[in-house]
Amino acid sequence: MVVTVSDESKDIARANRSAGYKLRNGISMPVVGYGTWALPDSPECAKAVCDAIRAGYRLIDGAAFYKNERSVGKGIRAAISQGVARSELFVTSKVWVENLGYQNTMDSFFKSLNDLELDYLDLYLIHWPASPNKHPNWLDLNCATWRAMVELYEEGYVRAIGVSNFLPHHLEKLLSFRVTPMVNQLEVHPGYSQRALVTLCQEHGIVVEGWSPFGRGAVLQDATINAIADAHECTAAQVCLAFCRQLKVIPLPKSSASNRMVSNLDFLDITLSTAEMGQLLALDDIKLGYSREHPDR
Numbered sequence: 135m136v137v138t139v140s141d142e143s144k145d146i147a148r149a150n151r152s153a154g155y156k157l158r159n160g161i162s163m164p165v166v167g168y169g170t171w172a173l174p175d176s177p178e179c180a181k182a183v184c185d186a187i188r189a190g191y192r193l194i195d196g197a198a199f200y201k202n203e204r205s206v207g208k209g210i211r212a213a214i215s216q217g218v219a220r221s222e223l224f225v226t227s228k229v230w231v232e233n234l235g236y237q238n239t240m241d242s243f244f245k246s247l248n249d250l251e252l253d254y255l256d257l258y259l260i261h262w263p264a265s266p267n268k269h270p271n272w273l274d275l276n277c278a279t280w281r282a283m284v285e286l287y288e289e290g291y292v293r294a295i296g297v298s299n300f301l302p303h304h305l306e307k308l309l310s311f312r313v314t315p316m317v318n319q320l321e322v323h324p325g326y327s328q329r330a331l332v333t334l335c336q337e338h339g340i341v342v343e344g345w346s347p348f349g350r351g352a353v354l355q356d357a358t359i360n361a362i363a364d365a366h367e368c369t370a371a372q373v374c375l376a377f378c379r380q381l382k383v384i385p386l387p388k389s390s391a392s393n394r395m396v397s398n399l400d401f402l403d404i405t406l407s408t409a410e411m412g413q414l415l416a417l418d419d420i421k422l423g424y425s426r427e428h429p430d431r
């Protein structure tokens with residue numbers, strides 16, 4: 135049986151892209167991405183990635199650290215064989231914190247590219263910064279890593295480069311380079327909005343992606359979020375994604391269940407009122423669902 139991508143999912147994909155974000159180099163990013171953390175390196179992972187693309191996701195968020203890039207690549211290529219153009223996809227990988235430095239970054243990049251079996255990546259990120267508490271030479275290490283990122287970008291192996299979990303003191307030095315970070319991927323969800331950092335990035339023209347938009351599922355039972363969901367006749371998960379969208383953050387939800395993958399995409403028409411956004415931002419006071427993963431601790 136030949137399986138093809140349905141017209142409906144192509145419409146979702148189009149909406150996802152047309153409502154997206156422009157990076158400062160003119161490249162467009164989709165409005166939502168599919169997270170691949172915790173999908174085991176297996177046929178199930180390849181199927182989940184392919185299903186996600188067939189459902190309308192166009193941004194695939196991966197990383198060397200997830201140890202599943204071979205399966206992620208298989209899923210991407212399966213979707214391509216079913217009629218999705220490679221140029222429609224926005225494939226991301228990241229260099230792990232134990233592989234920082236110029237040569238390690240180069241080696242990690244080409245290992246990811248090789249595991250994914252792709253010719254280029256759309257976005258490459260430094261997964262976590264070297265930090266003052268853990269690396270005595272943290273500033274030099276971040277700069278050497280960034281030099282490799284710039285080289286990969288200028289040589290055309292990757293269409294955009296950025297960072298993840300970078301706080302202002304990690305970012306500062308990189309902002310003096312010829313090519314500066316285009317993206318910062320941060321933990322963002324109701325309960326941990328990192329609003330000041332998100333705003334600072336946006337003021338510097340850095341697009342923010344939000345990881346764990348459901349706080350790894352931990353925020354989805356919250357009474358405030360569910361009351362807002364009831365008012366909009368939608369799910370708590372969709373409220374979390376609309377929350378990110380209204381902060382101009384690209385959420386990266388992960389689901390291994392096809393039905394949730396599909397329903398999670400259906401949030402673009404939800405507009406939360408100022409009062410509802412205020413209620414969700416107030417959840418920061420109790421750090422609802424915060425992972426406790428901090429770049430300097």
Ligand SMILES: NC(=O)c1ccc[n+]([C@@H]2O[C@H](COP(=O)([O-])OP(=O)(O)OC[C@H]3O[C@@H](n4cnc5c(N)ncnc54)[C@H](OP(=O)(O)O)[C@@H]3O)[C@@H](O)[C@H]2O)c1
Nearest residue numbers: 169170171195345346347348349350351371387388389390
């Ligand atoms: N840069 C970084 O340092 C960093 C760190 C963490 C994550 N990330 C990225 O962000 C992505 C997302 O974060 P995450 O995977 O930590 O967590 P998440 O997306 O916040 O939550 C995923 C959890 O929510 C469940 N879920 C998804 N949709 C649901 C729904 N509609 N109703 C109920 N439960 C639902 C999933 O279960 P099912 O699978 O069973 O549906 C899974 O257990 C990752 O996959 C990764 O790509 C990046």
